Amino acid sequence: MDKKDRQLLNVLQHQGRIAISELANQLNMSDTPCLRRVKKLEQQGVIIGYGALLEPKKLDLNVVVYAFILLKENSDNSARLFESTVAQLPQVMACSVVTGAHDYLLKIVAADLLSYEQFVKSALGSIDCVAGIESTVVLKQNFSRTVLPI
Numbered sequence: 001m002d003k004k005d006r007q008l009l010n011v012l013q014h015q016g017r018i019a020i021s022e023l024a025n026q027l028n029m030s031d032t033p034c035l036r037r038v039k040k041l042e043q044q045g046v047i048i049g050y051g052a053l054l055e056p057k058k059l060d061l062n063v064v065v066y067a068f069i070l071l072k073e074n075s076d077n078s079a080r081l082f083e084s085t086v087a088q089l090p091q092v093m094a095c096s097v098v099t100g101a102h103d104y105l106l107k108i109v110a111a112d113l114l115s116y117e118q119f120v121k122s123a124l125g126s127i128d129c130v131a132g133i134e135s136t137v138v139l140k141q142n143f144s145r146t147v148l149p150i
Helices: 003-014 020-026 031-043 076-086 113-122
Strands: 063-071 092-097 104-110 130-137
Touching: 003 020, 003 031, 020 031, 063 076, 063 113, 076 092, 076 104, 104 113, 113 130
Parallel strands: none
Antiparallel strands: 063 104, 063 130, 092 104
C-alpha cells in the first residue's frame, strides 16, 4: 500500500459516497486508475464495505451497554456456540474476545434499561455456555470515531 492508497482511503473514510471522478480529482489522478485502486483495495479486504452512519437516539436506541461475558468452559465448542449465537442478535453491535477475568466484551444497544433487562434474560442468559454476565451502562458518550488513523 503506497501513499496514494492511504490518501484514497482517508478520503473514502470521510466521504464514502464520493463519486470516483471527484475522488480522482482530489487525488490528482484520472478516473480509471483511481477506480482500479479502489477495486484492488476492496478485493484485498482493506475496504470491507460502505454504509450510512446512523444516530441511535433518533431510532429510539437510547442505551449503550458493555457486557462482560464469562463462559462456563474455555473450549472451542463453547466459543463457537457463543459467537454464532450472538452474531444473530441485532442488538449486539460488537463482540470481542478479551483477556482477564472475562472471555468476551459485547457492545449492546437497547431502547431503555427495561429492554436491556429483557434482552439479557431472554437472549444472553439463555445461551447454554454462558456462566456470567456483568454489565456496564454508558451514561454519556463523549465521542465515537469511525475514521481510522492512517
